[in-house]
Amino acid sequence: xxxxxxxxxxIKYEPNPKHKAPWQPGRKGTLCPPASELSxxxxxxxxRDSELVGNKRYNFYNGKAYCARPHGEDLWHGYPVDWSEVPxxxxxxxxxxxxxxRSDMRGSxx
Amino acid sequence: MAGSGQDKTERHEGESELRSFYVEKGNRGLFAIQAELIDxxxxxxxxxxxxxxxxxxxxxxxxxxxxxxxxxxTWYLLPVLEWFARNWDALFHESKLxxxxxxxxxxxxxxxxxxxxxxxLSDDAADRREALWYEWxxxxxxxxxxEGGVFPDILLLREG
Numbered sequence: 001x002x003x004x005x006x007x008x009x010x011i012k013y014e015p016n017p018k019h020k021a022p023w024q025p026g027r028k029g030t031l032c033p034p035a036s037e038l039s040x041x042x043x044x045x046x047x048r049d050s051e052l053v054g055n056k057r058y059n060f061y062n063g064k065a066y067c068a069r070p071h072g073e074d075l076w077h078g079y080p081v082d083w084s085e086v087p088x089x090x091x092x093x094x095x096x097x098x099x100x101x102r103s104d105m106r107g108s109x110x
Numbered sequence: 111m112a113g114s115g116q117d118k119t120e121r122h123e124g125e126s127e128l129r130s131f132y133v134e135k136g137n138r139g140l141f142a143i144q145a146e147l148i149d150x151x152x153x154x155x156x157x158x159x160x161x162x163x164x165x166x167x168x169x170x171x172x173x174x175x176x177x178x179x180x181x182x183x184t185w186y187l188l189p190v191l192e193w194f195a196r197n198w199d200a201l202f203h204e205s206k207l208x209x210x211x212x213x214x215x216x217x218x219x220x221x222x223x224x225x226x227x228x229x230x231l232s233d234d235a236a237d238r239r240e241a242l243w244y245e246w247x248x249x250x251x252x253x254x255x256x257e258g259g260v261f262p263d264i265l266l267l268r269e270g
Contacts, residue, residue, distance in 0.1 A: 029260065079258040095233075
């Protein structure tokens with residue numbers, strides 16, 4: 001678990017095993033990439049630099065979009081989402097900032 | 111949307127009435143929904159108390175085919191049920207797609223087509239189209255209520 005400060009609130013990233021391989025029988029959560037591809041440190045950075053919409057945070061990494069949700073006081077976990085699930089206002093902001101291109105916004109988490 | 115055939119509702123005996131909840135509504139030959147609550151394997155550690163209590167299995171049947179796969183989709187069911195409740199009116203009464211078209215494409219195909227042709231539009235036009243589909247999908251795409259679960263990528267709307 002890693003801790004950082006954002007504004008006056010401290011938020012911590014804690015991975016949720018329900019988004020880790022291997023899956024059990026029955027379809028469950030979208031799968032996060034292995035630590036070799038997305039480290040805990042990088043996941044924490046994604047959370048820190050994410051866009052807050054309602055009670056969720058969004059960011060992207062290596063062509064994949066991620067959403068983070070709180071699961072306790074100041075505790076957050078993240079998981080991959082389809083680009084179409086990223087709020088339009090967030091995608092527009094990233095596009096206008098030149099962080100991504102429309103052609104980058106492809107791909108499903110599962 | 112839901113079939114008018116046989117309905118089956120059951121509650122098994124157990125320590126907790128809630129934890130042994132099982133329900134099936136509809137007709138698998140048309141449309142049926144089946145839900146079962148089971149114990150959260152992480153004991154509620156990664157979810158709110160109410161979400162943890164809703165850990166369970168969902169099956170959606172259309173014409174005898176389970177869209178959630180042979181083992182169903184196991185996840186927190188509360189967000190999905192809240193999504194249904196929040197969008198009930200739109201699911202049953204909103205039949206229009208964001209973009210009207212004369213072709214015979216299904217809504218799913220039309221959404222794919224709309225996405226594929228985005229590069230041919232100006233930035234403003236592409237932005238407007240994305241905004242329309244995003245807002246519409248919030249009401250009609252089941253995955254809008256998935257909250258990290260792997261539910262089938264289906265669009266639900268009234269036909270005709």
